[in-house]
Amino acid sequence: MELAELIAPLAPEHFLADYWGRKPVHIPAPAGSGRAAVIGWERLNQLLGVRTHWGPEHIKLLLNSAPVAPDFYMDAVPGRGGTRRFADPAKIEMFLAMGASLVADAVEQVAPEVRALTDALARQFSARVEANLYCSFQGIQAFASHCDLHEVFAIHCVGEKRWRIYANRAENPLEPLTGDDAQARIDAAKGPVLMDVTLRPGDVLYIPRGYFHDALASSTESLHLTLGITPHSGKLLFELLQDMALREPAFRAYLADARIEGGQALAGQLAALGARLSELARSRALLEEVTLRQRQLAAPGRDLALPERPMLDFYARTDRAASVAWLETGATLRTGAGDQLLGPIADAADYALSRPAVSVQELRARFAHHPEAEIGALLAQLVRLGLLQPYRPEL
Helix, strand or coil: CCHHHHHCCCCHHHHHHHCCCCCCEEECCCCCCCHHHHCCHHHHHHHHCCHHHCCCCCEEEEECCEECCHHHCEEEEEECCEEEEEECHHHHHHHHHCCCEEEECCHHHCCHHHHHHHHHHHHHHCEEEEEEEEEEECCCCCCCCECCCCEEEEEEEECCEEEEEEEEECCCCCCCCCCCCHHHHHHHHCCCEEEEEEECCCCEEEECCCEEEEEEECCCEEEEEEEEEEECCCHHHHHHHHHHHCCCHHHHCCCCCCCHHHHHHHHHHHHHHHHHHHHHHCCHHHHHHHHHHHHHHCCCCCCCCCCCCCCCCEEEECCCCEEEEEECCEEEEEECCEEEECHHHHHHHHHHHHCCEEEHHHHHHHCCCCCHHHHHHHHHHHHHCCCEEEECCCC
């Protein structure tokens, strides 16, 4: 399922221009839509049977809007790697009978049909995408009003659920509110109801990051799949700029004592470091690194088709000298024939040049975040420069 099918009948260009990151929208299921079939009760029960996935990090129970301590529904299971904790289906069932709601996280890791959808959205938005399932029962509210730190698509699968989205919005939040008064602060900040909608099977609700909302099952039972989409934010720049800056002695030097010369020496040093940071922020090297990180978020999964196996196309490294230089002006391939800019695919080039031999299929697997066409173009470039040559090993 691609974005166009997920939001049909709303056109993708209309959605991206008017709603993405801007305002929520309810998209009723069009006639004949199969969106609700993405997950049903039978499939959920099958997935919950993959017990090794459902540790404390992937499954939660909530009762009266409060989390149930995992100790009440986890079992310690010994294994070769030591003892791990997994959810006990009988204990889960008991809490659900008491009115608890179930949250199953990272469903894409155990459901290939869901991973196809998360992969598609990751490609669309250059983002990390995680799929979570929410199972709740009539009149029970799993979560109090809150806002999410990511974009949300909720696909309703079974039953009905009433959603309220409030008029006010936290501006680009990175961390949830915490503390004893966190809920009171949210309730005071959320404002009046902006949207009050009931989702039915096949309906989709899009909620941008930061919009306060809550939901309540309005049928005997309710099941929906939430897709959380998290592109990189400007926070990434601090990590990348730190790595770049600390390669330079000036950033590793001690700061001047603020007591000397009335702080003038320190002020001058900070101004110089700030100017240098500004140069690094405008560099091609940073642009390439951010591009690479975005690609890595969108790296697709792959399904096996056993017993089919691919024929491997090998290339051997020649004795011609070459290296990848990570320069402020961009990652560069250095050879006896001169320098050539590589761009974000420099990581694959560096790996290929460091190995005595490499196959096309290995590069595609190890660097799945790069388009296959760029991997092919890189290999062609390295062959043309005499750095690699095709060969057939004896396997």
